[in-house]
Amino acid sequence: MSRTAMRASEKDFENARNQLKLLMKDPGNEVKLKLYALYKQATEGPCNTPKPSMLDFINKAKWDAWNALGSLPKETARQNYVDLVSSLSPSSESSSQVKPAAANEKQPGSENIIVTSQDGITKIMFNRPTKKNAITTSMYKEIIHALKAASTDNSAITVFTGNGDYYSSGNDLTNFTDVPPNSIEETAKNASILLREFVDAFIDFPKPLVAVINGPAVGIVVTLLGLFDVVYASDKATFHTPFSELGQSPEGCASYTFPKIMGPAKAAEMLIFGKKLTAGEACARGLVTEVFPESTFQKEVWTRLKAYAKLPTNSLRISKELIRSNEKEKLHAVNAEECTVLQGRWLSEECMNALMNFVSRKSKL
Ligand SMILES: CCCCC/C=C/CC(=O)SCCNC(=O)CCNC(=O)[C@H](O)C(C)(C)COP(=O)(O)OP(=O)(O)OC[C@H]1O[C@@H](n2cnc3c(N)ncnc32)[C@H](O)[C@@H]1OP(=O)(O)O
Secondary structure: OOOOOOOOOHHHHHHHHHHHHOOOOOOOHHHHHHHHHHHHHHHHOOOOOOOOOOOOHHHHHHHHHHHOOOOOOHHHHHHHHHHHHHHHOHHHHHHOOOOHHHHHOOOOOOOOEEEEEEOOEEEEEEOOHHHOOOEOHHHHHHHHHHHHHHHHOOOOEEEEEEOOOOOEOOEOHHHOOOOOHHHHHHHHHHHHHHHHHHHHHHHOOOOOEEEEEOOOEEOHHHHHHHHOOEEEEEOOOEEEOOOOOOOOOOOOOHHHHHHHHHOHHHHHHHHOOOOOEEHHHHHHOOOOOEEEOOOOHHHHHHHHHHHHOOOOHHHHHHHHHHHHHHHHHHHHHHHHHHHHHHHHHHOOHHHHHHHHHHHHOOOOO
16 A cells, blocks of 8 residues: 555554654654654644744744644644654664664763773763764763863873764754753853863863864864864864854854964854865864875874874973963963853854754754
């Protein structure tokens, strides 16, 4: 029987609702929005409630998803709901394609940030590949903690890298969308405090800090590179700071470090207009130290880093201190200013619209 000819019964619909409660894995915000919209359409018909206010992120995303279904008949919505739930169930997962990355997904007991220490190198790895290593609030806190620990451990150098195809897609945009409307201002204030502490931890880090950029990098993980001592990139890496698109503004001291590194005009192209750079372009602008072919990237980089980590530890520290110490006071002031400006941006209509677009971008069926 063709799919269009099929009609889910009330019983199928009820079964699908129960099956949904048993799902082991969170299907993600986009799927949840689709499910919500189909459920409302199947039970109440076309969207019939007033549009929630701009500040009411979650209800507005739900409303948008429901409203996008237009006049879809109740029976079709019911069938689509049943089909969608069935596609999420464990049996269909095992019989169809489970993406290789799923093996790396956060499981109970696994970590979104993995810290290891070996061969004189402390490695801090973003480990949330199914979300392109987007950084959640708790990951910011874990990184601050990891940097504090690495600053006094036995390692000579500290390295950041990403697990999976991305280095990191930057701030997890749902940090600002899963917020009740009456606590948005408080959330923005807390985020600004956390961001300041996070960036301060990089400014004050006393040992050589190296970034091993295994794939695309977006937002804060790009701006922070101005505070790293060495940046190695695979030729499949890209560097993107889409702040204006997001109604936001630069952080990570990039408003100061980028013009110094690449000159004001090139910095403006990235930070104001969001120009995405290839690894080669980022290297030509001085943001990246060296680019390696993807096929030999890991081998070449880690061989080199292991050799560097054998150099006298105190000498490494002292040389870094000489290079960076004159700038520290300025960098802390820049960081404070950027965080204050961002706090205001996060409450702006431009930013709220951009976040809403991200959350609901795939929910329009
Ligand atoms: C304390 C607070 C401090 C705040 C500091 C501020 C920092 C500013 C920034 O960092 S700005 C940069 C923010 N990042 C972005 O704008 C990137 C947003 N993501 C994307 O544009 C795309 O996801 C992509 C280009 C990175 C990848 O696109 P692709 O089509 O290849 O993959 P998907 O979009 O399907 O992504 C797979 C799943 O990962 C989720 N995801 C990816 N990035 C983020 C993110 N930054 N925030 C939240 N979620 C992200 C995506 O939603 C998919 O999830 P799903 O499988 O559940 O649908």
